[in-house]
Amino acid sequence: MYPSELKYTMDHEWVRVEGDVAEVGVTDFAQQQLGDVVFVELPEPGATVTAGQAFGTIESVKAVSELFAPVSGEVIATNDALVTRPETINAEPHTSWMVKVRVSSPGELGELLDAERYTALVTG
């Protein structure tokens, strides 16, 4: 259900790390809670995000929620396909990355949850 190669936050974002770059998205649990996603608002490339701070918003028919950065760093890419097709997040949450961040404080990655602990969080 929750891929073991991803790391997770208590705020229901996931991170896929390759080298010093982290892809960030929202989890299957998050998309289920939100319902049908209609807007995503993402930062511009070059923006700096800080772990635990809001970096964008995700909006469903029902509600709007903030996106919280799992790690700190510089945004090097945003997934503009999600802006035009936000429903992809409902269909494929764990491959729908929103931003790629060049990680500035690798130590923060150690504070994220692994798949097992995240699964316990959302099913407990």
Add this chain to the structure above:
Amino acid sequence: MTDVAATPLKTTVLHARHKSSGARLVPFAGWDMPVEYSGVTAEHLAVRTAAGMFDVSHMGQIEIAGKQAMAAVQHVSTNDVATLAVGRAHLSVLASPEGTVLDDILVYRLAASHFLLVVNAGNATKDFAWISQQLAGFDAAVVDTSSRYALLAIQGPKALDVVQTLTAVSLAEIPYYGFAHGEVAGARATISRTGYTGEDGVEVFVPPNMADRVWQAVLQAGEGVVIPCGLAARDTLRLEAGMRLCGQDMDDTTTVLEAGLGWAVGWEKPSFVGSEALRAEKQRGPARRLVGFEMLERGIGRHGYPVVHDGQVVGQVTSGTQTPFLKKAIGMAYVPAALAVPGTAVGVDIRGRVSAAQIVKLPFYRRAR
């Protein structure tokens, strides 16, 4: 993300059915209710193009009967029941003496001196106490009959076709806002040509112990046509149809006229609760009005967001969503009467950034008849 409820949530008689058929349940007005089955978009579109079924058994029922029942209903609600024939229903308002909205209700005339009021779930207890208090001097019994009914809403252009296969009552002969008694799937039922979606359809009152049987029968008869729906789609459907939601678009701080429900006031009838205030307000004109708006820029104006005009905050959004059918961001808001004109440019302050919107005529969606 989990809330600890102070009091246990109430459940409808279909609660187990919702859980076992995969609905997502959330607390709503003190009830544990299905918010989504297959998803708000799919459910919304099903009701606009085929049919959907909602469990609205959480709605409250209050019956008023007795020698002075008609005078009693005249006194406690705004609309004129003298013009309401037996077998018909109309929208009305429980107004405060100040003319504000305590609840919006449907009044059914079951017999000359027997009325059924369908009230909002979250207001049912309060409404019953209020009505009982207001009618103390009338020769009429006021009874909370909520536990005697389960209520299923089958809505959409194909709703009548499906329900017709389960009843001998000729549904086509029931006028809009009329009702008839009969059987549906073998259950004693009152079938009402009403709804809260902007589509044709029926609301079916059945004894609680028959609700699951009827629910299953409709899904079976309507296989491939009717899908079960939750409250999220009910909310987007009613908003698209320009229907107000009590507690969100209007409450005891907004008047009946501000909420745009002057058409549900019997101006010709003698004094009733709120009549003095409402007549005075009608004469001078309400200071603000509930209007529809459409976003012209990206974003959704949601409940509580400020409405801006000429750099000033002039009002507040009461409801807003991205509608699955019209595929645009719409909403309702209170604005000063002078701005309540279709075409007026306003802004909606969406989390600190003002996005352009314009006032439009309600409803956003009107079905072809």
